[in-house]
Amino acid sequence: MLDGYHLMIPGPVELHPEVLAEMSRPVVPHYGEDWTAYYNETLDLLRVIFGTDGDVYPIPGSGSAALEAAMGSCLGEGRRLLVLSNGFFGERLASIGLSIDPYTVVRRIPISEPIGTDELTEALEQEPGITAVAVVHSESSSGLLNPVSELAEICRKRGVLFLVDAISSLGGVEIPMDAWGIDICVCASQKCLEGPPGLGLVAVAREAWPRIEGTKARGWYLNLHVWREYAEIWADWHPFPVTLAVPVFRGLRRGIERVLEEGLSQRIERHHQSAHALREHLSELGFAPVFPESMASPTVVAAHGRADVSADEVVDRLKAEHRILVARGMGEFKGAAFRIGNMGLQAMPETTDSLVRAIRCVVGMDSC
Numbered sequence: 218m219l220d221g222y223h224l225m226i227p228g229p230v231e232l233h234p235e236v237l238a239e240m241s242r243p244v245v246p247h248y249g250e251d252w253t254a255y256y257n258e259t260l261d262l263l264r265v266i267f268g269t270d271g272d273v274y275p276i277p278g279s280g281s282a283a284l285e286a287a288m289g290s291c292l293g294e295g296r297r298l299l300v301l302s303n304g305f306f307g308e309r310l311a312s313i314g315l316s317i318d319p320y321t322v323v324r325r326i327p328i329s330e331p332i333g334t335d336e337l338t339e340a341l342e343q344e345p346g347i348t349a350v351a352v353v354h355s356e357s358s359s360g361l362l363n364p365v366s367e368l369a370e371i372c373r374k375r376g377v378l379f380l381v382d383a384i385s386s387l388g389g390v391e392i393p394m395d396a397w398g399i400d401i402c403v404c405a406s407q408k409c410l411e412g413p414p415g416l417g418l419v420a421v422a423r424e425a426w427p428r429i430e431g432t433k434a435r436g437w438y439l440n441l442h443v444w445r446e447y448a449e450i451w452a453d454w455h456p457f458p459v460t461l462a463v464p465v466f467r468g469l470r471r472g473i474e475r476v477l478e479e480g481l482s483q484r485i486e487r488h489h490q491s492a493h494a495l496r497e498h499l500s501e502l503g504f505a506p507v508f509p510e511s512m513a514s515p516t517v518v519a520a521h522g523r524a525d526v527s528a529d530e531v532v533d534r535l536k537a538e539h540r541i542l543v544a545r546g547m548g549e550f551k552g553a554a555f556r557i558g559n560m561g562l563q564a565m566p567e568t569t570d571s572l573v574r575a576i577r578c579v580v581g582m583d584s585c
């Protein structure tokens with residue numbers, strides 16, 4: 218049975234009724250004067266959330282499609298990518314990078330550590346000809362937050378492009394791309410932006426374009442050079458190359474309006490407070506958070522199982538007895554930790570309280 222569960226997984230998230238209502242409107246054409254105005258307004262709202270005055274491309278597909286478009290569009294002859302990975306989604310970046318260019322350099326950092334500036338500096342010094350670096354901001358597989366502003370600073374000083382996977386952070390964690398010097402930032406519709414799954418979002422800073430122009434990016438669909446070209450040549454009626462997923466786009470539009478109605482900084486603070494409260498509760502119940510607060514992502518809270526109640530048992534019993542879905546650990550945390558999504562509507566005191574009540578029942582502290 219698919220329906221009837223409360224989603225506390227790290228995305229996709231449950232949608233607000235206003236978002237669902239927006240998605241159930243009749244389909245309209247994805248072109249013409251009215252759509253183009255609506256599309257451009259939506260991109261302006263996304264620019265505010267990304268913190269950029271550059272370009273934003275909403276590509277029908279999942280977050281990985283957007284990552285592939287972003288990475289593919291800055292590689293080509295004479296270019297070389299460095300991926301710093303400390304988790305499952307860092308490995309995703311590595312796989313995409315290697316599929317585009319087999320000479321992509323991958324540096325692995327233990328999953329229990331954030332990517333450090335020393336590792337980045339060392340890799341750039343040891344590996345000749347790196348022109349772009351890619352990292353994950355919030356590593357959703359473990360709940361670790363990488364210090365992207367510090368990494369961006371190093372890339373900026375060395376004139377190397379800096380790409381960030383902010384799929385599970387944008388809209389819930391601070392990541393102002395222009396202020397931090399991020400050249401390309403990738404997100405997806407289904408997490409902190411409170412939209413449905415189905416759109417990958419790529420933001421490209423103004424300063425980045427001159428540095429990637431002329432790259433012979435492969436392919437057509439997942440190619441930002443093609444998206445940019447259509448934004449110009451079809452600007453007045455269809456400023457993108459393909460049919461947009463209209464209901465998904467409209468749902469996302471309502472989601473991002475909700476983000477901005479709340480206020481980005483208030484929202485970031487709410488996610489922070491909610492993650493903090495959740496970690497405190499889990500610690501009190503004997504489920505040690507995987508990371509201390511200084512390293513932890515506010516949008517994915519991961520905790521170890523107890524000696525008497527394993528991480529997988531928490532996941533299974535929340536599902537069977539409380540109809541709440543949380544996620545299992547991934548990669549090296551498989552079986553050892555469980556993960557709770559703290560994004561959008563999940564990051565509300567009443568939501569975390571009811572989850573904590575259910576976990577208390579699971580461990581037998583309350584009779585339910």
Ligand SMILES: Cc1ncc(COP(=O)(O)O)c(C=O)c1O
Pocket residue numbers: 227228279280281282306309353355356357358382383384385405
């Ligand atoms: C940090 C991160 N990167 C990449 C992805 C892949 O996104 P998608 O499954 O939308 O392709 C996810 C999905 O959970 C993610 O959390």
